[in-house]
Structures are given as C-alpha cells and as structure tokens.
Amino acid sequence: METNSCLINVKGLCTYFYTDDGIVKAVDGVNLKIRRGETLGVVGESGCGKSVTALSIMRLIPAPPGRITRGEILYGENKEKSVDLIRLDSRGSKMRNIRGGEIAMIFQEPMISLNPVYTIGDQIIESIMVHQKVTKKEAKEHAIKMLDRVGISDPAQRVDDYPHQLSGGMRQRAIIAMALSCHPNLLIADEPTTALDVTVQAQVLELMKELQQEFGMAIMMITHNLGVIAETSDNVAVMYLGKIMEYASAHDLFHHPMHPYLQALLKSIPSIVGKGERLAMIKGTVPDPLSILRGCLFAPRCLEIKKICQSEEEPPVIEVEKGHQVKCWLYA
Template sequence: MKQNNAEMKDGNIVEVEDLYVRFSRDEGILKPINGFSFNIPAGSSIGVVGESGCGKTMTAYSLLRILPRGGQITHGSMRLRRKNGEVVDLAQLDADGEKMRHIRGGDVAMIFQEPMTAFSPVHTLYDQIAEVLEIHSDLSDQDIRKRVVELFDLVGIPDPESRVDAYAFEFSGGMRQRAMIAMALASEPALLIADEPTTALDVTVQAQVLRLIKKMQRKFNIALMLITHDLGVIAHMVDYVYVMYMGEVVEAAPVAELFKNPLHPYTRDLLNSVPKMTGPKQELAHIKGSVPSSAALPPGCMFHPRCTRRVGEVCWTGEPALVEMNKNHYVRCFIHSPETSGMSRHAEETEYDA
C-alpha cells in the first residue's frame, strides 16, 4: 500500500484526487469512476451534476466507504479533515474499522434520495436518531430526548415532542426528508452529502427542502456536497459546480460563471434540458443517446459518441486534459484546448490490495 500522504491545503475539508472505482462483475469490469478529482473548502458548498449513471452516487459511496459488494477503490486518495483536526485518507482506511465507523455519520453525514430506504420501518424515528447521538455524542438519555426534539423543531417538523415517536411511513415525503436532515445534523457533521435529496418530492416541497438544507448549511457552517442530475436545482444552492460525465470532471466552475459561460458541449446540453420557469412552455431538448455502460468506456473523449460539436479525429483518438480557461473555470474539451491528459484514463492501475 502507498504511504498515507496526509497533507492538505489550508481551508479545504475534502480533497479527492484521481479517484478510480472498479466493480468486478460476471459480465466484466464496470468502471464507474475514472480519475475524478474535486475539493471542498470548509463551510462551502459544491454541486456534482451529471445524468443518471455518471457515477455521482458511487462517488458519495466511495467517500463513506459503503460501495456495493464487488466495488473497489483502485487508485487515488480522498483526504478528509476531521472535526478533531486529524487529516485522514479515506481511501486507505478499513471500511469496516472503528475509525471509519466514527467518520461515517460523525464527521460526514449523508442525506439519501429515498428516505424510505434510509429509515428502518420497524423503529421509531426517535430511536434511530437517538442511536446516532449514542454513538457520536456523550449526552445522557434525557439530554438525547431533548436534543432529538430540538432537531425536529429546527428542521420545521410541527409538534416535535410527539412527532419524534412516529415511524417513517407515518410521515409525508417532505416531512420524512426533514426527519432525515435532522438525523444527518444530529452529530454536527463537518460535511453533509445530499444525493438527489429532493428528486422524489413534488416541486413545491422540493423548494422548501432545498431551502432548509441551505439554511442548515449556513447556520452550522457545514460543507455541502449536493449531488443532482438537475442543473436547475443548484443555482441558488452551491458556490462551485463539478460537471461529471462517465466518472470524470468534464467542466468545473463557480456557479454563476458556469451558467453564464458554459464551455463543454455536455454542460450546454444539460443546461438546455433544464425547464425554464418563465416564458411559454417549450419542448425540452434532450441529450442525444444515453450514458454508455461503464463496462465499455468510449476511446478518446468519453462524450464524443454523443457530442454534436466534435472538432475532428482527435475527439476519438486523444484524451482531452482538464484545462483552466478562465479563473477557476476548467474544461476538458478539444474545442477549447488541444492539450491531452498525460495519463490514460483507461489504465488499469491497482495500488490497493483486493
């Protein structure tokens, strides 16, 4: 194993560098993450955006070390600055070890897309949130009760004293998502990962839940990683956006810059498929084709089979490098730079023991 290189830039709470994830399946090797890199400055918010199947959830699962069976981090590092100041490389920790158990839910909390699957159907919400506090705090039983009620109140669940004893199925979708936010906040995490937190909700409730997440992020100065397939969701939610395609960054920019000046054809296609809130109803543009299987990564630029703005042969023979075009605005596309990446994204490096 590689030595743990636990140096971090001041101000960052997460630094993911050149992450690769592989799955061994009977059908072959799946390659959901292919050199993904991103940083999260403490207290700031980033968006990770891409279509379904681009590797967003696998990135979150990698950070929490909860990849489905057969999934393996084969390359890269994921440095985290813990609440106690310790810097760890999550990629090097034992996924089932004590340290990872404390980080999961303690330093890093996650809000899942479907709260019905995150909550146990046979325990009350109180029991489940109290359990988090039993593991990650040293509050007495009495104080735990007070704290859970306080958390319910904080996330806007009416009548918190009695509602804490309800079961998840007794709540509406929006209330359930509020309860999950309460559970995520229980341990006062330094990083909150929200994976499509509002996809299952109707539009009005969606806006309320997003506002709540933003409010909590600001109030507790938590770093937020908001994962979504919908660029429309992130405009008022995050400072910086990573556009992800087939497990790598194709464009990254401050949020206003990305909307004003999208450079990658994929980002432009994503923007064109965001419904406009004003003006006449129009047909949404859809991106040609669908995300290919990660069992067969396209050669060259991975977006080239679907791209409508190819510049020539280089698009399928060369692997474009991620290049800074404007301040903090990066793009990986031959339209903007002829530079190729030094290493092959399709390399089968394995630095980690199976």
C-alpha cells in the same frame, strides 16, 4: 487554492465495479475540493458516478463487487492532521467515527431511508449515542430539539412516530435532523429532493441552506437537477460516465458554459419564455457502462466534434479561467 484550506480533497479517485460482465468504471479519475461552509454541486445523468463518488467518500462502496482502485480522499483542513480516508479500514472505529459523526449523508428516497420498525426518535437517538457521550434522556432531548429545528411541528409527540406515519417531506426533514444531530463538518446530500413534490423541494432546500449557515458545515449536493444546483451551489462539478467534464463556480457555469455536454444540457431545459419551440435534446443515449471507450467519452454524442475528438487520446483538463476547468479538445 491551498490543499490545507480544503475540508475534503479528492484526488484521482477511481472506483471500479468488477461484475461478471466486465469492469464498470463508475468513477474514473475524479478530482474534487470542498472548503468549510461551501456547497459543491455534483450534477450529471443517472449512472454518471455521482452517487458512487459520494459512497466512496463515505467508504460505503459494497465490496465485492466494488473497489476503490486508485486515488486519495484527504479529509481535514490541517495538512498534518488530515487523513486519507481510503487508507482507513472501512469497518474500523476510525472510519466509523468520521462516518455519521463528521461526514453525514442523506439519501434520495426518504420513504425507504428510515428503518420501518423503529420510531424516528429511536433512529435519531441511536445516531447521537454512537458519536456523543450522552445519556439516553439527553439524546432524546437533543433529538426533539433537532426535529423542532428542521420544522417538524409538535416534535415531542412526533419523536415517537414510526416512519410510515410521516409524509415524504416530513421524513426527509427527520432524516436531515438525524444526519445533522452530530453537527457534521460535511453533509453529503444524494438527490435529497428528487423524490419530493415541487413545493416541498423548495422548502427542504431552503431548510438545508439555513442549517448550513447555522452549523457552518460544507455540503456536497448531488443532483441531476440544474435548478437545484443554481439554487444552492458555490461550485459545481459536471460529471459524465465517471469523469468530471467541467468544474467551475456556479456563476461561471451558468453564464459561460464551456463543454458541449453542459451547453446541450442547459439547452434541453424547458423555458417558460419563448413560445412553441421544440425542446432541444442531446442526441443518442448514454453508452453502456461496460463498453470500453477511449478518448473523449462524449464524442459519440457531441455536436461540435473535431477530428482529434475521435482519437484514442483522452482530452486534457484546461483551466480556461481561474477556477473554471473543462475537459474538452475544443479549448486545447
């Protein structure tokens, strides 16, 4: 895997939040690579740092209290032309052109992701006109075309609707239309289907896959739902407390889960075959993010714990197969 073949290459990213109660290491040494046209799934429980990773790439971490303390986020496939997003001024024109224009992001809650006082058309047009030199009329035509493309019926009428006049699924489609209106290279989707009901979830995922092929963009799919990962992703990063525990292709991840955390997660998914068994669950709860843990972060909840796991030494990242990495003492 050459550096220059990656659209985005995150190296050793650390994003900390300096709160009154202490430092929260929301993202602590994360490495990620996404190639053009590929989908990377990022999966983990609430508070594991998935969204903070995404917001760090977008340079939208609220500061204060948040700050990117270390690492690189290299954007661009060409080694000479790639830029480290961390070194850009987060409010400067260079970052603003990338944000929304080349890297777009959609969020979890379609009900509150659109500004209630403007029509969806206004909001899509605004997005187009920031990044492209077009007249308002052309932008509106493009907006209608995008709405049509994401499967909103009667788009010429709907373009003048306010967000509260659309259903949740429709709003998420409108948000996708808005995010893709500038043909970004990378779409970061932060739990895009979590707030939708199941049938709509499937439709939206299907739509995203279609659009990915059409526009040739990469997707970073953030979710806590392993089903969504299986459905969409090429590669997967499993996160726990700000660190990546396992990194593999989706196929390897589901067929040969390595990390005890991932194994436990997969066991805790209810299955429709097999009868009357008690559902397995992971013992304990996610530790307080303010608590200072050393060594393996999962050790207190791990069923396969060894002596070394309780030491203060951090487990190494082991490449067990090509492209399949796991951060666990069991494989050292």
